[in-house]
Amino acid sequence: xxxxxxxxxxxxxxxxxxxxxxxxxxxxxxxxxxxxxxxxxxxxxxxxxxxxxxxxxxxxxxxxxxxxxxxxxxxxxxxxxxxxxxxxxxxxxxxxxxxxxxxxxxxxxxxxxxxxxxxxxxxxxxxxxxxxxxxxxxxxxxxxxxxxxxxxxxxxxxxxxxxxxxxxxxxxxxxxxxxxxxxxxxxxxxxxxxxxxxxxxxxxxxxxxxxxxxxxxxxxxxxxxxxxxxxxxxxxxxxxxxxxxxxxxxxx
Amino acid sequence: xxxxxxxxxxxxxxxxxxxxxxxxxxxxxxxxxxxxxxxxxxxxxxxxxxxxxxxxxxxxxxxxxxxxxxxxxxxxxxxxxxxxxxxxxxxxxxxxxxxxxxxxxxxxxxxxxxxxxxxxxxxxxxxxxxxxxxxxxxxxxxxxxxxxxxxxxxxxxxxxxxxxxxxxxxxxxxxxxxxxxxxxxxxxxxxxxxxxxxxxxxxxxxxxxxxxxxxxxxxxxxxxxxxxxxxxxxxxxxxxxxxxxxxxxxxxxxxxxxxxxxxxxxxxxxxxxxxxxxxxxx
Numbered sequence: 001x002x003x004x005x006x007x008x009x010x011x012x013x014x015x016x017x018x019x020x021x022x023x024x025x026x027x028x029x030x031x032x033x034x035x036x037x038x039x040x041x042x043x044x045x046x047x048x049x050x051x052x053x054x055x056x057x058x059x060x061x062x063x064x065x066x067x068x069x070x071x072x073x074x075x076x077x078x079x080x081x082x083x084x085x086x087x088x089x090x091x092x093x094x095x096x097x098x099x100x101x102x103x104x105x106x107x108x109x110x111x112x113x114x115x116x117x118x119x120x121x122x123x124x125x126x127x128x129x130x131x132x133x134x135x136x137x138x139x140x141x142x143x144x145x146x147x148x149x150x151x152x153x154x155x156x157x158x159x160x161x162x163x164x165x166x167x168x169x170x171x172x173x174x175x176x177x178x179x180x181x182x183x184x185x186x187x188x189x190x191x192x193x194x195x196x197x198x199x200x201x202x203x204x205x206x207x208x209x210x211x212x213x214x215x216x217x218x219x220x221x222x223x224x225x226x227x228x229x230x231x232x233x234x235x236x237x238x239x240x241x242x243x244x245x246x247x248x249x250x251x252x
Numbered sequence: 253x254x255x256x257x258x259x260x261x262x263x264x265x266x267x268x269x270x271x272x273x274x275x276x277x278x279x280x281x282x283x284x285x286x287x288x289x290x291x292x293x294x295x296x297x298x299x300x301x302x303x304x305x306x307x308x309x310x311x312x313x314x315x316x317x318x319x320x321x322x323x324x325x326x327x328x329x330x331x332x333x334x335x336x337x338x339x340x341x342x343x344x345x346x347x348x349x350x351x352x353x354x355x356x357x358x359x360x361x362x363x364x365x366x367x368x369x370x371x372x373x374x375x376x377x378x379x380x381x382x383x384x385x386x387x388x389x390x391x392x393x394x395x396x397x398x399x400x401x402x403x404x405x406x407x408x409x410x411x412x413x414x415x416x417x418x419x420x421x422x423x424x425x426x427x428x429x430x431x432x433x434x435x436x437x438x439x440x441x442x443x444x445x446x447x448x449x450x451x452x453x454x455x456x457x458x459x460x461x462x463x464x465x466x467x468x469x470x471x472x473x474x475x476x477x478x479x480x481x482x483x484x485x486x487x488x489x490x491x492x493x494x495x496x497x498x499x500x501x502x503x504x505x506x507x508x509x510x511x512x513x514x515x516x517x518x519x520x521x522x523x524x525x526x527x528x529x530x531x532x533x534x
Contacts, residue, residue, distance in 0.1 A: 056422060061346060086424030096415045098434065112425040112433065165423050 006070070007032050007169055007199045008053060008088075013067035015048050015057065022048045024223040026067070030169070033195055037214025037231060038203040041246070044220040046203040050171045053201075054088040055081055072168075086113065089162035090171040094178050095154030097146035097161075102138050105146045105157055109165035124164050131197075132160035133190045152183020159190060170194070172202045176209065188213050207247055211235045219243045285511060289504030297505060301471035306491050307498060311506055313471055317386075317481030318513065320474070321465065322455050324390025325397060330447060332394075333401030340402070341409040342431050354406075361399035366459040368396040373463035387477040389465025396460050397450040404446020408439040441528030445521045452517035456510060458485040468494075484510045 006029040015023035023045040030036055038046050051057045052065060055076075069076040076084055086109075098105055106125040115121055125142070129135040134156040138149070146157055155175055162170055172191070176184040191200060191213055204210050210217050211231055218228040219240075227234060227243045238244040245251050296310055303309035344350040372392025382388045412435050420434040421427075454460075466486035474481050488506045491498050 054422060056418060059418070059421070081421075082424045082426055084424075085422055090422045092415070092418070096419055098416060098419060099438065108420070108433070109423040109425075112420070112423065112429045161419075161423065 005029075005031050007072060009070040009073075010052075011068040011070070013049075013052065013069060014065065015045070015052055016064045016066075017048075017060065018062040022223050023052065026225055028218065028225060028228065030199060030201065031216070032199055033197075034215045035191060035195060035200045035202055035213055037210035037217035038201060038220060039205075039207050039210045039217060039246070040220030041251075042205075043222070045223040046220050047173055049220070050090060050173050050201065050203055053169070053171060054085050054090055056085075056090070086165050087167055088169045088171065089165060089167035090173065091155070091158050091162060091175045093174040095151055095158055097149070097154050097157055099145060099147055101143045102146050102149070102157060103142040106160050106164045109161060113165060125160075128160040128164035129157075131163050131190075131194065132156045133186060133193070134160055150183070152179050152186055155179060155183070155187055156190060159187070159194075163194075167198065169199045169201070172200065172204075174204055175202070177205065184209070207235075207249075219246060221246070282511065285504055285507050289501060289506075289508035292499075292501035292505035293508065297502075298509070302469070302487075302491075306469060306487075306495055307502070311484065311487060311509060313473060314482040314484045314487040314506075315509065315513075316473055317466075318455060318484040318510075320386055320481060321389050321393055321461065321483060322451055322517075324386060324477070325393035325454055326447070326451055328391060328394035329397050329401055329451075333398050333447070334405050334443060336398075337402045337405035337409060338431060338436070341406055342427070342435065357399050357402050361403065364459070365396060365457050366462075368392055369460040369462050369464065371395070372460060377464055383478065384463070384465055384480055385478045386465055386474060386481055389461045389481075389483075390477075392460045392464045393454045393457065396457065397447075397454045400450035400453075401447050404450070405439070405443045408442025408446065409435060411442060412438045441525055445525045448517055448521035448524070452514045452521075455514055455517065456485055458489055461486055484513070 008030040010026050010028050013023060013026040013028075014021065026049065038049065040046050048057060053069065057063045057065070071079065071084070071087065079087075098108065100108075103125055106128050107121050110121055110124050115124065126135060126139075129138065134153060137153060138144075138157075146154065149157060155178075159170075159175075176187055179187065188209070191202070194200065202210065202214055214231045216228065217231040217234045219226045219234065219238075219242075221242055227238060227240045229239070234243065235247050238247060298310060298315065299312050300310035301313050302311065340350065340354060344353075369392060372388060372395065376382045376388035376391050377384055416434050416438065417430055420430040425434070458466075461483050465480060466483045467480040468490060470480055470482050484506065488503065488510065491506065492503050
């Protein structure tokens, strides 16, 4: 393991969709084992930031990017797509399970990375489901189609699926936007437990959630990082007037 | 209120009548064929070659020929069509050239089948020197069904949600793994239905096999792919127009067998679709 404190560092990161400048001069360092909250109104570049980190933006035609992203001090440009995405997992906004069994959903990642032995797969699936706090709820029906689970269970299944490929960093793109408060609490609890093992970034529209879950928090506005500080500080004594307006609910 | 309801009733009645007009000719045709042909259908009719200038006996060689041609056409067109569609949907970049190809494929499905027949004759029979044989005929039918297979496969692939691909890629799968494990399995029902439908259409075509494979009268069965065979549609054409004093029931019975063959293929596709739709989850 690299001992450097920054797991991911972006240096003058700029993202464009066609002519639209979506992310402007982003300089941000992600500390190991922290939960970094990202808040901001719609179209402020939060999702683009996440998808730039594991290179999903490139799937859209017309996307381009300038600047550097360092992963454990290494230029991420030197890392292949599959290796990079294995290290940086993502949880999407709506629970997106594949229409196959619970077991197959979790086993999909390890399988494409070459794990073929049934016993090893079983173990990895169980581990991942335990870490995502889903094991007890599904252990008797692993062969059930995943879409039969409730929304909250599906989202934790997505977390388990990401954990199964053993990433370093987990990105959450508004993971609770479609969930009820109880399911949300379960997802947040899982995130807290995962802190000891993973570095996590939580993009959320819900400022309360960011204040509950994150250690540090950043405020994005129109593609710029306005402010980044300890979560308590950001919410109690923001340095920038715009942050103050946003977290106190005066706009957005 | 009541006026609106009256208008609605009239509109519904008119639409129902129009639908009936669409269905009636098909139903009448099929009834007519069944009514006139059923009497001549027997095990002998299906299992014996034609005799006495085709005025007696059965259609066995033609039936076998048609089945062989369909199987052969499937063997060629299925892999080629599916892989071409996978390339177009998953790999090809969206530029002028790929758009031109997609447009051409759509247009190809509108080309009259006699053109495919002439093309097959020129390329397979004459230029490649296969001669008139099963190989030439099957290849011609395959080329004719390709546009439909590519188009339906393309649609089936595009119907698989984008999120499936993103999930797979985000877990570190390669592009090919994503297509192989996350896209193709979910597109398969659509692909199979489209393929079977297009081949069932090919089963009834006369023009593409006219110059490439079909024999006027050849009671013995083929021994290799370089032999000629009889085929149902062409046999039907021959006995209906070229044989004087042809007993009508035999013509109708031949037509009935062809219709049933096509219907069975469509049935397979319906069952497949039904079977997979039960499993479909999104």
